[in-house]
Amino acid sequence: xxxxxxxxxxxxxxxxxxxxxxxxxxxxxxxxxxxxxxxxxxxxxxxxxxxxxxxxxxxxxxxxxxxxxxxxxxxxxxxxxxxxxxxxxxxxxxxxxxxxxxxxxxxxxxxxxxxxxxxxxxxxxxxxxxxxxxxxxxxxxxxxxxxxxxxxxxxxxxxxxxxxxxxxxxxxxxxxxxxxxxxxxxxxxxxxxxx
Numbered sequence: 001x002x003x004x005x006x007x008x009x010x011x012x013x014x015x016x017x018x019x020x021x022x023x024x025x026x027x028x029x030x031x032x033x034x035x036x037x038x039x040x041x042x043x044x045x046x047x048x049x050x051x052x053x054x055x056x057x058x059x060x061x062x063x064x065x066x067x068x069x070x071x072x073x074x075x076x077x078x079x080x081x082x083x084x085x086x087x088x089x090x091x092x093x094x095x096x097x098x099x100x101x102x103x104x105x106x107x108x109x110x111x112x113x114x115x116x117x118x119x120x121x122x123x124x125x126x127x128x129x130x131x132x133x134x135x136x137x138x139x140x141x142x143x144x145x146x147x148x149x150x151x152x153x154x155x156x157x158x159x160x161x162x163x164x165x166x167x168x169x170x171x172x173x174x175x176x177x178x179x180x181x182x183x184x185x186x187x188x189x190x191x192x193x194x195x
Contacts (some may be wrong), residue, residue, distance in 0.1 A: 002106035002191060003098065003122065007114040008129030010154050011136035011143070013174030017129050018110050020184045027101045029094055031111040038089045039063045047085055051078070073153050083117060091122065106191045127187060128168035131175055 006021075006028075008014050018028045038044055040062075048056065048063060056068045072079040094109060101107050106125075114120060131139075140151045170187045174180050 001098075001102050001104055002124040003109065004106050004125045004127060004191065005109050005111065005114045005120065005123040006127040006129065007111055007168075008131070008172075009136055010112055010151075011140040012129045012131040013172070013180070014110055014112065014129045016174065017127075017172050017180060017184060018108060020181060021108055021188065024184075024188050025104075026106065026108055026188070027104055028108045028110055029097055031090055031094070031109060034093055035086050035090050036065065038086055039065065041089075044085060044089075048082070051081055073150075083113075087117065087119075091119075094122075125169040125191065126167075127170045127172060129172045129174055131173075135175060 006014055006018060015030075018030070022028050039048075045057075045061065045063060048068075052068070052071065056064055056071065058064050068082070072082055098107060108127075109123065111119070114123070114126065120126060137148065137151050140146065140154065141148065144151075170190075172180055172183045172187070
């Protein structure tokens with residue numbers, strides 16, 4: 001079984017691509033969704049309390065993820081501290097999850113930060129979903145109902161161009177001009193044959 005990372009900038013179309021892969025029976029691990037679950041852990045709450053104080057907590061001592069997000073997207077040092085806390089928990093959970101899918105030719109790990117957080121070593125192959133910046137901005141502003149400035153901050157946090165490590169095995173172009181399903185079929189056939 002191959003472990004395949006699927007990445008790309010916010011709003012590039014990763015989730016749409018993953019839904020197509022799932023249609024072909026490919027298990028997909030959505031890392032953002034799984035990461036959010038770890039914020040309910042008491043040990044995580046305690047560590048975040050020591051870093052951020054009570055400002056990111058609700059009255060019921062739950063983490064206000066929106067407030068936390070606003071803080072870390074304006075402070076890369078704090079973002080790195082949160083990542084160092086959450087990423088190992090996600091990686092550990094992914095390893096356990098992977099063991100339940102060994103009968104598949106490959107599985108997908110969906111994450112926007114595979115390159116920016118240097119996680120490529122976890123995967124046998126990498127798929128990069130690419131879209132024009134103008135389309136990304138339009139999608140994210142519409143989806144998240146946020147300002148252009150907020151979208152640009154999110155794009156910059158996840159920037160791939162600075163890393164110099166962008167060498168994916170496959171690229172899916174999701175620009176609303178190229179059909180994505182034929183691209184995914186070709187990748188799926190290649191990964192299935194590589195079993």
